[in-house]
Amino acid sequence: MSKITLSGHIKVPIEDLDAVLTELPNHIALTHQEAGCITFTVTQDSNNPQRFDVYEEFTNKVEFEKHQARVKTSHWGKVTNKVERFYTITDH
Structure with missing residues (x-):
C-alpha cells in the first residue's frame, strides 16, 4: 500500500474560532x-486567524480512512462542523 498525504487549509467561522483553538491541541x-x-500539523495563519494550514501523512489509505472516521465522531468533528475545507489528497 502507498502513503496518503493531505494538504490544504480550513477556514473557520469567526463564531467557532475560540472552540477550534481550544480543541486543536487535543485533536493534534x-x-x-x-x-x-x-x-x-495544523497551523493558524499569522495574517488570517480564521485560516489554518493542514498537512498530514498516513502510512496507507486504510489508516487514513480510520483517521477520517474517528474525526467525524470526535469532539473536533463537532466544533468544526461549519468549517470550510480546502484539501488535496495524494496517494503516493
Whole structure:
C-alpha cells in the first residue's frame, strides 16, 4: 500500500474560532497517537486567524480512512462542523 498525504487549509467561522483553538491541541495529540500517522500539523495563519494550514501523512489509505472516521465522531468533528475545507489528497 502507498502513503496518503493531505494538504490544504480550513477556514473557520469567526463564531467557532475560540472552540477550534481550544480543541486543536487535543485533536493534534489524538491524531499523533493513531496507527499509521507519520506527520500531522495544523497551523493558524499569522495574517488570517480564521485560516489554518493542514498537512498530514498516513502510512496507507486504510489508516487514513480510520483517521477520517474517528474525526467525524470526535469532539473536533463537532466544533468544526461549519468549517470550510480546502484539501488535496495524494496517494503516493
